Amino acid sequence: MMENSKEVTIYDIAQRLDLSPSTVSKALNDDPTISKKTRKRITETAAGMGYRSNFFAKNLRQQSTLTIGVIVHELNSGFTTPVLSGIEGAASEGGYGMIVADSAGSREKEVDNARSFFQRRVDGVIAVPGAGSLEHFRPFTDRGVPLVFLDRADSFAGSTSVVADNVACGMMATLHLIEQGCRRIVHLTPGAGDNVYGQRYEGYWKALARKKIAAEKSLLIIAEPTEEASEAAARKILALTPVPDAVFAANDMAAAVCIRVFQERGLRVPQDIAVVGFGNEIIGKLMRPTLTTINYPAKEMGDTAARILINHLQGNGEIDKVTTTSMRAELVVRQSSLRKG
């Protein structure tokens, strides 16, 4: 048998007892959902097989088993990809593994992911949550598992948040367009609810108010950030009367698709219609005209969140003492919005 030459794993124990590996794992971690009797049977079998109970101990040996669990709201978004890159870099540097669960935009899935990570014992959690209550994350902090939220400022004891000022982002983009002489500015976004999109919309609205331009309902266009939906939105924009003179899109891909449609219809960007995107994706530098955008610090946010967790886990900084970290975004001006220079 394997025990003598290799480290005994939960698989070996599960096989011996004809139970599922997750049951064994829970028992070894004293999870109360497993009956005391079963827990005892499992731990005794484990001990008898030479299972090293400090498998989950925080003191590392050669191979780190510490894991940061990341729950993302949407896997393919211009935000998620750089965030994960930031987390992964810091985690790797610190000797931590990273596992990612995708909520696919669904609150139900997010709750399931939280439960699943809790049961599977991750050492720290970074979450980009959707809107609504965060109660399903409380089991982590109750058990002392450090937790960092991204793009949400809510937090409770044992957790902290890393955010960027999304209202300021919306204002920056819109004020820039107004300064370039635009007056009829469309905001194209996947939503305007209680989340970062809603905050950017608030910024857009505030900028208009500050410059005494009346906001119009018809200039808020909601569309999924897919190629098809962005194309449809672009056509909708061109059907407005009078035709708008600017578009502030919630992500660079949507902005790029809009520009393509405008150009196909013979409009010049920025002269006939100026465009600002969001996210500073690589496409912005490759397209013509090059795309003005907001450089949202997604990668830095991921990196910061991971470092906060790792510091806490290494005993170098209690997460409760970390106040909400707010990071800055900037406007990157390129050709697509420069009418006045």
Add this chain to the structure above:
Amino acid sequence: MPSLKRSGTIGVIVHRLDSHFITSALNGIESVAASGGYEIIITTSQENAVTEASNARMLLKRGVDGVIASLSAQTKGLSHFEDFAMYQVPIVYFDRVAATNKSDSVVIDNTRCGFLATEHLIRQGCRRIAIVTSNLERNVYSQRYAGLRSALLKYDVPFAQDCLIVGDIDHEAGIEAARRILKMWPLPDGLFITNDLVAAICVNTLREAGIRVPEDIAVVGFNNDPVGRLISPMLTTIDYNGFEMGKAAAMRLLNQLSGKTVFMGARMKVLESELIIRGSSQRLFG
């Protein structure tokens, strides 16, 4: 052999996350896994073999029921996956697979794609064709290169050694490739770049240096990444459907897990792919 009961999770190992192909594949995997009642946990190696090995260990220790994996650029051999076989955890590989694989794999016919891309450039009149690709120890790149060489041979077009340009697939790689190309004498008149993002960045850099695409250099990319449709001229490319590949890989894994299919040796499923011709390679003849 005793059967282990489900923990209900599938572990996924991908080589990077900043790729439209990979995120499409993950969507495909998720859609099938969800309907089979499985949760997915995703790990990324960031093209690093050591990270890939520790991700594999991490997933094994977490008790995953099965694994779907695409190898990192650095990975040599599959010894870091051997433990899965020992514990009867099935693995299905996709996209970047190992040559000597004893598992299920889902791929496209990379060699044929390389052939089609090159044949197209030859038909557009190209006679000095360069390839910009990545680590030739990875099947996807070595096979595309083999396809190029095979097309050149068939049409009796010579291949010069300076026409093989190997680099990474990050943003820098596109700029680096363009710099190398600009130093070539004579300049190539055709380029096969095995990644659309690298191609888009390379073309951008060449154009900034005054090169006209496709008039001076005709270009074919690979992956049918949305980026290729948002630049001008639009990028000729090979369609590589990540969503379908993810679904196919997940289906094969689920069939093994449910006992519908019994694993009896390596099997490779080859998906369709095609050349999509756009402006970057269509040259004007007088």
